[in-house]
Amino acid sequence: MPAMSDQxxxxxxxxxxxxxxxxxxxxxxxxxxxxxxxxDSTTDLEQQALEIRQKxxxxxxxxxxxxxxxxxxxxxxxxxxxxAEEAVGYLQDLARKSDLSAVVRSAQGVFDQVPVDAAxxxxxxxxxxxxxxxxxxxxxLREEIRRSGMGITGADFALAETGSVIVLPRKGLSRLVxxxxxxxxxxxxxxDVLESMDDLFLLRRLEYHQQGGEMGSYLNFITGPSRTAxxxxxxxxxVHGPKxxxxxxxx
Amino acid sequence: xxEIKTSxxxxxxxxxxxxxxxxxxxDRVASGFHVARLQRIEEATPQVWDGWKTQAREIKAHTxxxxxxxxxxxxxxxxAAGGQLHFANDAKQANDIVSHxxxxxxxxxxxxxxxxxxxxxxxxxxxxxxxxEVWETDLGEYIIQLAEETPSHLVAPALHKSKEDVAELFTExxxxxxxxxxxxxxxxxRTVLRDKFMQADLGISGxxxxxxETGTLVIITNExxxxxxxxxxxxxxxxxxxxxxxxxxxxxxxxxxxxxQSATGQRITSYVSMTTGPRRSDDEDGPEEFHLxxxxxxRSRMLADPALREALxxxxxxxxxxxxxxxARIGGHAYGWVYPGPIGAVVSPMxxxxxxxxxxxxxxxxxxxxxxxxxxxxDIPRMLLDLRKKTAESPDRAxxxxxxxxxxxxxxxxxxMSSPRLLHWAVRSGRTLQRLEHLVPFSPVTKGGxxxxxxxLPLLSRWTRSRDLPVLPNKTFHELWDQGIAxxxxxxxxx
Numbered sequence: 001m002p003a004m005s006d007q008x009x010x011x012x013x014x015x016x017x018x019x020x021x022x023x024x025x026x027x028x029x030x031x032x033x034x035x036x037x038x039x040d041s042t043t044d045l046e047q048q049a050l051e052i053r054q055k056x057x058x059x060x061x062x063x064x065x066x067x068x069x070x071x072x073x074x075x076x077x078x079x080x081x082x083x084a085e086e087a088v089g090y091l092q093d094l095a096r097k098s099d100l101s102a103v104v105r106s107a108q109g110v111f112d113q114v115p116v117d118a119a120x121x122x123x124x125x126x127x128x129x130x131x132x133x134x135x136x137x138x139x140x141l142r143e144e145i146r147r148s149g150m151g152i153t154g155a156d157f158a159l160a161e162t163g164s165v166i167v168l169p170r171k172g173l174s175r176l177v178x179x180x181x182x183x184x185x186x187x188x189x190x191x192d193v194l195e196s197m198d199d200l201f202l203l204r205r206l207e208y209h210q211q212g213g214e215m216g217s218y219l220n221f222i223t224g225p226s227r228t229a230x231x232x233x234x235x236x237x238x239v240h241g242p243k244x245x246x247x248x249x250x251x
Numbered sequence: 252x253x254e255i256k257t258s259x260x261x262x263x264x265x266x267x268x269x270x271x272x273x274x275x276x277x278d279r280v281a282s283g284f285h286v287a288r289l290q291r292i293e294e295a296t297p298q299v300w301d302g303w304k305t306q307a308r309e310i311k312a313h314t315x316x317x318x319x320x321x322x323x324x325x326x327x328x329x330x331a332a333g334g335q336l337h338f339a340n341d342a343k344q345a346n347d348i349v350s351h352x353x354x355x356x357x358x359x360x361x362x363x364x365x366x367x368x369x370x371x372x373x374x375x376x377x378x379x380x381x382x383x384e385v386w387e388t389d390l391g392e393y394i395i396q397l398a399e400e401t402p403s404h405l406v407a408p409a410l411h412k413s414k415e416d417v418a419e420l421f422t423e424x425x426x427x428x429x430x431x432x433x434x435x436x437x438x439x440x441r442t443v444l445r446d447k448f449m450q451a452d453l454g455i456s457g458x459x460x461x462x463x464e465t466g467t468l469v470i471i472t473n474e475x476x477x478x479x480x481x482x483x484x485x486x487x488x489x490x491x492x493x494x495x496x497x498x499x500x501x502x503x504x505x506x507x508x509x510x511x512q513s514a515t516g517q518r519i520t521s522y523v524s525m526t527t528g529p530r531r532s533d534d535e536d537g538p539e540e541f542h543l544x545x546x547x548x549x550r551s552r553m554l555a556d557p558a559l560r561e562a563l564x565x566x567x568x569x570x571x572x573x574x575x576x577x578x579a580r581i582g583g584h585a586y587g588w589v590y591p592g593p594i595g596a597v598v599s600p601m602x603x604x605x606x607x608x609x610x611x612x613x614x615x616x617x618x619x620x621x622x623x624x625x626x627x628x629x630d631i632p633r634m635l636l637d638l639r640k641k642t643a644e645s646p647d648r649a650x651x652x653x654x655x656x657x658x659x660x661x662x663x664x665x666x667x668m669s670s671p672r673l674l675h676w677a678v679r680s681g682r683t684l685q686r687l688e689h690l691v692p693f694s695p696v697t698k699g700g701x702x703x704x705x706x707x708l709p710l711l712s713r714w715t716r717s718r719d720l721p722v723l724p725n726k727t728f729h730e731l732w733d734q735g736i737a738x739x740x741x742x743x744x745x746x
Contacts, residue, residue, distance in 0.1 A: 006337075006351075006352075009337045009347075009348045010337040010338050010339045010340075010344050010345070010347075010544070011338045011339065011340050011344065012338075013322075013323070013336075013338060016322070016338035016340070016547070017319045017322060019340070019547065019551055020318050020319045020551065020554065021319045022555075023552075023554040023555035024316070024318065024319065024554060024555075025555070028319070030320050031313070031317040031320055035313060035498045035499070037464075037501050037502070038464060038498055038499055070518075073518070074519070075521070131535075138535070138536070141535070142449065146445075146449065162519045163518075164519060164523075169531065169533075169535075170533070170534075171535070172535065173535060174535035174536045175478060175482045175535075175536055175537075176479075176482065176483070176536055179475050179482075180479075196504065197503070197504035197507055197508070198501065198504045200504075201500045201503055201504055202501060204500055205464070205465075205499065205500050205501060208464075208465055208500075213328070213331055213465075214332075215465045215466075215467060215527040216527065216531070217332075217527055217529065217530050217531050217534055218524065218525060218526045218527065218537065219467075219525040220478065220522070220524050220525065221522060221523035221524075222522060223518075223519050223520070223521055223522075223523075224521050225521065226474050226475040226522075227474065227521055228390045228391075228473060228474050229407070229473075230389070230390040230391035230407060230408070230409055231390070231394075231409070231417055231433045231436060231437070232276075232279060232433065233280065233283045233407070233410070234414075234433045236433060236434050238437075238441070239390055239437050239441055239474040239475070239476075240388065240441060240444065240445075240448075240474045240475040240476045240479060241474065241475025241478070241479075241521070241522070242475075
C-alpha cells in the first residue's frame with residue numbers, strides 16, 4: 001500500500017464543510033449575527049479582567065472562606081495555614097501518617113514560600129522535584145513519580161465556585177504529579193483564588209489573545225479525589241488517581 | 252459499526268422486564284443519580300437552573316445553525332496549536348484514519364478513556380485486528396470490555412452488572428480469587444491498568460466539548476483515567492461527533508455546570524481535562540502528536556431535518572435515561588444500539604436508519620419527563636412523535652410501523668368519532684352489552700370491576716393486552732348535562 005500522508009486522511013475539509021452546508025440548506029456565509037464573544041477585542045477582555053481582579057480584591061476573605069467550603073464539599077481535606085510554618089507542619093504530620101518514603105513535587109513559585117524540601121528530607125524522605133534536565137530525563141522522572149507516595153503541587157488558580165485547583169502547563173509541572181501518587185497535596189496562595197469558572201475562562205481567553213493565539217497544551221481542573229461509582233453505584237475513592245487529596249490554603 | 256439489534260426491540264424489552272436482577276440495578280440508578288440531581292437544582296435555585304438551560308440551548312442552537320463556520324474555525328485553531336483535525340463521513344473512514352496513525356506510528360498498546368463515539372464506530376475490534384492491545388480504562392468500560400458486552404447507560408456503562416457478576420468476571424478473566432468487595436475490585440482495576448497507562452503508545456479519548464476559538468478538546472471524568480490517557484502516551488487521538496463544537500472557551504462554564512449536575516448530581520467531576528495540541532517543548536509531559544477526528548456517521552441526516560436537528564444539542568448527560576419510566580424497566584441493552592433511553596430512541600433511528608429502528612420511537616409513554624430534565628431543553632417527545640409519523644407515513648408500506656389491522660381500527664375510530672349519531676349508537680349498544688356482561692359471574696371483559704381488562708374480538712383485545720380501559724359510564728356527558736351535571740358528579744363513574 002502506498003504511504004498515505006496524514007493530510008489526505010478522511011474527507012478533505014472543504015468537502016466535509018460543503019456536506020454540512022448542504023444539510024443546513026445554507027450558502028457559505030459566516031453567522032449572520034456574529035457570536036458576541038468571538039468579536040471581543042483584547043482591550044475589551046483586558047477591561048473585564050481588570051474588573052474581575054478588583055472584585056476579587058474587595059472580597060478576598062469571603063472568597064477564601066467559600067473556596068474552603070466548596071473544596072471540602074468536593075472531597076478535599078482542607079487546611080487553612082496561617083503561614084508557611086503551619087503549612088510545613090501539616091505536611092510533616094501527613095507524611096508521618098501516610099507511611100511513605102518518597103515524595104515528588106512540581107517546580108512552582110509557591111515552593112519558594114513554603115520550604116517543603118528541607119522539612120521532608122529532615123524526616124528521612126526522598127523529595128524529587130519533577131524538572132527535566134540532562135541528569136533527569138522524562139523516563140526516570142516518570143519512574144520516580146510512580147514510586148512516590150505523595151505528590152505536591154501549587155495551583156495556578158483555585159476556584160471558589162467549585163473548590164477546584166487549576167493547573168496549567170509550565171516547565172517543572174507534570175500533570176502526573178497530581179494524578180499518579182496515592183496522595184496529592186495542593187498549596188494554594190490567596191492570590192490564586194478566583195470566584196468562578198466564568199472568571200477563569202475570561203482570563204485564559206485574554207492570555208490566549210495576548211500570546212498571539214497560544215493556549216498552552218492543557219488546562220486541568222482537580223476537584224477532590226479520584227472516584228468511581230461504576231459497580232452498583234457505590235462510590236470508591238482512588239481508582240486511577242489519588243485516594244486522598246489535601247488543599248492547604250495559605251491564608 | 253457494532254452489530255445493530257434495534258429491530259429486536261420488542262423481544263429484547265419483554266425479556267428485560269422479566270429480569271429481576273436488572274430491575275434491582277435500574278432502581279439504584281433512579282434513586283442515585285436522579286435524587287442527587289434534584290438536590291443540585293435546589294442548591295442553584297430552580298430559577299438560576301432554568302436560566303442556565305436557556306443559555307446552554309442558545310449556544311448549542313447558534314453553533315449547530317452555523318456548524319460549517321465553527322468547524323472551519325476549529326480546524327484553523329487545532330492546526331495552529333500543532334494538532335491535526337481529520338473529518339470522517341462514516342465509521343469506516345474514521346476507523347481507517349485511526350488505523351493509518353496506528354500503522355505509521357508503530358503503535359502497540361492503546362489506552363482508551365470512555366468514548367461513546369468509538370462504541371458507535373466499533374473501533375476496538377479494528378485496532379485488535381491490527382495487533383494493537385486495547386485497554387478500556389474507565390472502570391465501567393473495562394468491565395464491559397472484559398465481559399465482551401456493550402454499555403447499557405451513557406455515563407454508567409456497567410450498571411446492569413451486579414458486584415457478584417463483576418467478581419466472577421474478574422476471577423474468570425484475570426485469574427484472581429473470587430472477591431466481591433467493591434473496593435478490592437476497583438483496586439484490582441487500578442493495579443492492572445496502572446502499568447498500561449505507562450506503557451501505552453497511544454491514548455484515545457472522546458470529547459465532551461471542543462472549543463472552536465482555541466482548538467481545545469474538553470473531557471470530564473471522575474476516575475482520572477482520562478487525564479492519564481491524554482498525558483502519558485506519545486500519541487493522543489480524540490474522536491467525537493461533529494456536533495460537539497462550541498464557539499469560545501467562555502461558553503464552557505455553563506456546560507461544566509449543567510453536565511455533571513444533570514448526569515450524576517455532582518457539582519463538578521473530579522477532573523476536567525482540557526488539551527490544546529501536543530506538548531510544547533517546555534512541557535514536562537504530554538503527547539508528541541495530537542489528532543482530533545470528527546465524525547458525521549449519520550449526523551448530517553439530523554442536521555438536514557429541521558424537526559430533528561435539536562437532537563444534535565445533546566450533551567450526553569443521561570438525565571433522560573435516569574428519569575424515563577421505559578428505560579427504568581428495560582435498561583439500555585434492549586434499545587439494541589449504542590445510545591439508549593429517550594435520546595437514544597431519537598438518535599439511533601437517525602444514525603442506523605429509521606426502517607431498522609422504527610420500534611424505538613414507540614418506546615415512550617410521551618410523559619414528557621425527559622423534556623423536563625434535559626439540560627438543553629431538547630423536546631424529545633416531539634421528536635419521537637415526528638419519527639412515529641415518518642414511519643406511519645412511509646411510502647414503503649412494509650416499513651410502516653402499524654399492522655394493517657391497527658390501521659383499519661384507526662379508520663373505523665375516525666368514522667365513529669366524526670359522526671355524533673354513530674357514536675351515540677355505539678355507546679348505547681356498548682352499554683347494553685356491558686350490562687348483560689355484568690350478569691355473568693367472573694365476567695370475561697371487566698372481571699366485574701370498573702375497568703375493561705380484556706376487550707372482546709381479537710382486534711380489540713390486542714389493544715387491551717397491555718392497557719385497561721375504563722368501563723362505559725351509565726350516562727354520557729351529554730345525558731348528565733341535560734340533567735344538570737353539577738348536582739350529580741358521582742353519577743359519572745357509577746356502573
